[in-house]
Amino acid sequence: MSFIYNIGIHIAHFGLKCTSLLNEKIKKGVIGRQNTFKILESNLTPNDKTLWFHCASLGEYEQGLPVFKELRKHYNQHKIVLSFFSPSGYEIRKNSPIADVVVYLPLDTKSHSKRFVNIVNPELTIFVKYDIWPNYLNELKKRALRAILISAAFRKNQSYFKFYGAELRRALFSFEHIFTQNETSKTLLQSINYNNVTISGDTRFDRVFSQLDxxxxxxxxxxxxxxxxxxxxxxxxxxxxxxxxxxxxxxxxxxxxxxxxxxxxxxxxxxxxxxxxxxxxxxxxxxxxxxxxxxxxxxxxxxxxxxxxxxxxxxxxxxxxxxxxxxxxxxxxxxxxxxxxxxxxxxxxxxxxxxxxxxxxxxxxxxxxxxxxxxxxxxxxxxxxxxxxxxxxxxxxxxxxxxxxxxxxxx
Missing domain, CATH: 3.40.50.2000 (Glycogen Phosphorylase B;)
Incomplete structure (x- = not known):
């Protein structure tokens, strides 16, 4: 399954490059990913203590923001790396004040994940809701680096809960803890014997409530x-x-x-x-x-x-x-x-x-x-x-x- 997944990622990489010739949004992501390692190496040193926040797009960023803000205050001596997969997140929040470095996340190949984690070496990683990338997460787990998933929402028709979803299931077990939005998500996780789970609700409620201040x-x-x-x-x-x-x-x-x-x-x-x-x-x-x-x-x-x-x-x-x-x-x-x-x-x-x-x-x-x-x-x-x-x-x-x-x- 791992072999099939990795072949699929390389095919996706080629497909995005081809599609970028016709789609301006995809083109921004393709070009942005080419610059990620240069940006990281220019802004981080091996002595830096870091946190890594990853969001698929703008919605997940807004969802994670109240948590990110609190971690920013607590870990004020750390450098924070914020990554996005989608241009609609990166282009709008590339100057986010909660992060020291904002980058596109390179596609989830084994070489990319190894190089990314080598440079960032995060003390704590927070993924928001979904956009769960097996090679990155397995690389974190291999190095005993902490990672949690927040505001997770799962549905029974997702690959994690199908016979062919072994690689994605393995990625979930790289999280030391998963905070779900609802009971259904917790039950689905327990059905694959993942038990380090808490129903915390959706951080978006905290995010929007803070708007009143x-x-x-x-x-x-x-x-x-x-x-x-x-x-x-x-x-x-x-x-x-x-x-x-x-x-x-x-x-x-x-x-x-x-x-x-x-x-x-x-x-x-x-x-x-x-x-x-x-x-x-x-x-x-x-x-x-x-x-x-x-x-x-x-x-x-x-x-x-x-x-x-x-x-x-x-x-x-x-x-x-x-x-x-x-x-x-x-x-x-x-x-x-x-x-x-x-x-x-x-x-x-x-x-x-x-x-x-x-x-x-x-x-x-x-x-x-x-x-x-x-x-x-x-x-x-x-x-x-x-x-x-x-x-x-x-x-x-x-x-x-x-x-x-x-x-x-x-x-």
Missing amino acids: LNNDLSFVETFKGDKLCIVAGSTWPEDEKLLINYINSCDHKNVKFIIAPHNIKTSQINSIQDKLDCQSVLYSKKNDQLLIDAQVFIIDTIGILTKIYSYADIAYVGGAMGHTGLHNTLEPAVFAIPIVIGSNHEKFPEAKAMIDIGGMFSISNQETFNNILNELIRNEEKRLSCGRSSMAFIKKNKGAVIQILDYLRI
Whole structure:
């Protein structure tokens, strides 16, 4: 099985190089991985004490951040290496203040893993949720270097729990401890005789709750919103935007303003949204006070400010579940005690099901249900506030994973 896995990694390496000729995002990752060892060797010496944090992408980084921050404070004499597999994580967080060195993780070949661990030699390694690479983990275990997995979420159809998943199962046993999000994940691990496991919950709850301690003021959003009710649509895709545009164009609620923060901020996509709107809109990149006051729709053609924008929402729509790209972070708006609307493809997101069950979130499948729920939430203030309270209560109930992880690490 090990032989087959390693052959597969080399084939994947070749495939990514070929695909990078046609895909700009993949190209960034391929080029970035070529520079990883040079960056590490330029910033680390054999005498450095280090920690290694690995995240697949931006979502996992945000998930691990509350743990990373605490470890940064405790291990203040250590250098921290932060690695990403995806360009969407690396390109946005390559200047993260919690790390001394940020790199792309080279593909999981035996030679790459040996060289990487030789240079970094981490006293402690934290992997977040998934992106579990057998050669790297086996190399850590071979050297008796500590590694834990946090916010893990497993499903029974994954390779770890199939007859052909021996290599990946072996990688799991390289972790000295795994912190899972739920009971199902713990039970699955125990079914393969992995027992060093704790149900700590999802660190994202701690992450979003900490947002309330930050300054979330955005003067330009205050100018745009004024005294109107505000609907914020975050991380939208074309299938989400079609619903929103149809609703806005037919909306008779003159006391309502809309903020759309698309996942894709390419000029062509932004222009497409703006061209289809029948009302006045303004782009973040071209905003001024008068345009903001007059516009009914504010389109955010930048990244990094959506979480703060949610603090101004009376209702939130979170994209990704109308299609099959995957539901985006619904906890970010929930912490601001607002009702949330999502699409119907949310089976892999237990927090969505939980919030729907308690009345803080609504799932829609077509234009009619979308229109109906927005109209009801706009007109019924008591329902809007009640749903928002349910969202906030859900966040408060589920935070606390970070404390359990730090307690295990004796910090």
